[in-house]
Amino acid sequence: MLLKLVLLYLFLGLCQSRQEVVGGDFPSQGVIYPLKGSTNNLYKGEVYSDLHLQENHQLQVQRFLREPPDQTAKIGEQVTLPCRVENKKGKLQWTRDDFGLGQGRDLTGFDRYEMTGSDQEGDYTLNIFPVQLEDNAVFQCQVGAARGIAPIRSRYATLTVTVPPEPPVILNGEVLKVTEDRLITVECVSKAGKPAAEITWLDSDNIPIHLDVETIVEVLEDGKRQNTISLLRRKARRSDNIRNLTCEAQNSAESIPSRATIQIHVEYAPHVTLQYQPHKLQDGETVTFKCSADANPSDVTYKWYLNNQILDGKTSKTLTLSPLNRTLHAAILKCAARNKIGRSEETHTLEVMYGPSWVVEPTDQAGQEREQVQLICLADSNPNPRYSWFKDGDFDNIISSSSNLTVYLNLQAQGRYTCRVSVKGFSGLERSAQVLIKGKYLRNFLSPNFSSKSD
Template identity: 25%
Template sequence: MSQRPAPSLLLLFLLMIPVCVSGVSSADWDVSYSPSHICALKDSSVIMNCTYTYPTGHQIRRVFWTKGAVKEDGEFIDLSEDPEYIQRLQYLGDKQQNCTIRLSHVTLKDSHEYYFRFTTNKYKWFGYPGVTLTVTDLQVESPERVTEGDSVRLTCKSSCTLTDRATFIWFRNSQPLTTGIIGNQLNLWTVSREDTGRYSCGVYGQSYISPAVQLNIRYRPEKPVISISPSGEIVSGDSVTLICSSDSNPPAEIRWFKGGTFVGSGRIFNISKISSDDSGEYKCKSINEHGEKYSAVTLNIMYHPKSVSVSISPSGEIMSGDSVTLICSSDSNPPAEISWFKGGTFVGSGRIFNISKISSDDSGEYKCKSRNKHGEKYSDAVTLKVMYPPRNVSVLINGSGEIVSGDSVTLICSSDSNPPALNFSWFKENESSAVGSGQSFSALQSGRFYCQAHNQHGSQRSDAVTVTVHHGAGRNVIVIAALSGGLFIIIIIIIFIIQKKRKNRRSIIHEYENDSPRTGRYAALDPKSRSSDVYNTLTTVHPRPADHQSGSIEYENLSVQSQHMGKIVG
């Protein structure tokens, strides 16, 4: 349907003037609107109350409402034929005097001036001026900046004053509010962060709700919370993420601290390949223009034992009989189980290993093993040196304890001590003064000798040993035995002596037969022609009977030869 623009005021005026008829005036023609101005809420239903009059004798042929637009033929457009109104417009009047209509679901586009038009069997009438309809929506007006603790007033505003008396309703996050409503205003006293939300308003009995407005209440940060990822056990070498969550408005700036040291910024703090050095207390600081708050959290990193070491108490010199404590220090998480070893032998467990009344048998290398579920490690070995005075002191005889006059025997003093004994004293029983010093001692006389070993921790004496010095013929054999070093040499010597004896026997007989009586047995042994040794040796020989004379000579000669051989060997 084509239409023309609305007619000019002059044209409208002319259209309203009826053709004059005898006995009829314009005062008999009228259209009345009540009210003439309507402010309606968007999406509501509007009733335009209307009455009209016309002279007696006229019959109504057609009634309709229009916005003033005309068709090509010059006739006004009937809204009931307009596609935008056909479903929403309802004529409530009659064809006599009531011209009321209802317009449903009004929109902002429906804001216009509307007119009633009627036609009789004789004339047409246009109800000018018409009724003005203004359709309005609702808008929530709120302060731009609200801080926690402020008092806030929200206003539900429309572009015109609603014709019908309105009862306003309010919503926060689509939930109705029941307090603080005065007229078209919502009053919030001493707002808190809980009042933050989206606020909208409406009119009771109407479906239309205003667009929501965010009430942004600014406040300082709440205490931040740190979450750790992964949330389970953290092992050395893992990658760990710390996340700081903080409730604040405006959003807070986040700073990270380890202890009191600044380590980073931003809501997320990453640590790649974490180590035990990263263990400790971490906190994030949440700060905005209204204040600041700190969190607290401990980062507990699991790792295998390291830095395992042993300390000894007392730390100085350890004496036999002391109580000694070995302490194993180990850096590990979780705490490690401690085992103790002496050499390769397990000797105990626990961080502290005590040895009461320590002895030299406890000397040696000790180490501890630190072990947890992530691994194990040994300490370096520490040497436990136990100091003690000499003990087990004894005398060793180098050779035999029997010697002959003029020779000596070597005595050696042996002892067990720590530190080793450096001072040795030698004593002869029943004598108060020392007869020698040093670890070895040469005994030249018979007696019972003992040694005494000394170090800085004390001394101890040995048991006594007996040294016997022989005088006489036995000396040669003893010296030979001592110097020969074995029975084999002694046998050879005896054979040599026997052979020599036989030879000498023949020589002695020969001398005896050729000598004069004056130069007999005793003359041959004249001391002037013999050595003093031989003479001394033979002074113990006694004369024999005549029938045994030759045998005595052999015995004496054997003694002489033995003595001479002893001299040679010696």
């Protein structure tokens, strides 16, 4: 009798346990928690006796044929998360961040979600269209317990939603005015990208700029999107004037980057160059100098200086000197140009070509036999003159090519010496002088311009 009572008690407990398994449905929405310490993914409230475990072992087990993989999608695109189940017995639902989406295929309350496929095929694929930022989450396909069959859960599938950043904006405006050699900071912002936009700076030749660039990333309140701020610091140069700087922003959600451009206007003091015509300056001719000033702003005033003395009334960009003469050779001409930014100047040393003129002419010389006398022949010209010495009218035989001629006195050395001065492009000079031995030979060779000390 006692044995019958024990068996009856076990039978009633078994019926109660099976009733709990059959009634173990998912909540319409919410988180499903496994039992603490559970190793077989049983849901709360699902209790199995040893007898159930024996029966479950004998029944066919429900399992996944296909589980959802991790995916990345751009906002607005369509995503398909596959889920195929073999021998499905329990009720199936999808979860997003462990929040149940409902057990029916219509997924009421989630208009962008649809469970496709058929029960016959065991296909419970989840389609999401269009993808929104809130879909950036982890998804899981879950199948609940049935009579004698344990519940199962797929792997977590991470859906990463990318968002194109807003087009970049350069906060300095469309035009930046700056003075040469000043340090400038150009700021470009691209907002609300996921992931954060990568910003690249390009010069006017579309060459990337890598130096002196600082990047700052700010996370928005939603914790998902980010603003990117890029600061370009550089010294303004004259060559940057009327040239562009381009900010290019892009993240993985875009195939083509967006751009913003700013034009740099650099103001700078005049940079002066001197030009003149003709290029070869010659005595007696006229020359015109032109002072070219590259300046911004271009409102420039001019002043001219000769050997640091201002030339009164000369305030245009051209200067004419006429006629040129030898006194202007090696003179320093200077043009000074000024605008509101500053002043600069350029100098030129004049090189005037002119013919020879006497500095020292050769004169008659006399001395004792075996002494030496010196004949000096010196002229000024540009280019430098060439000297040629001849004796006794023999102009086919040059005896010296220096300006000074030293003669050692003997009977053969006496005679008439001629110095010729020549400069290419100009008329030459020529002077002669007598060289004599004092004493008995002197009176035979005296020339009208001869002078010497008495014996």
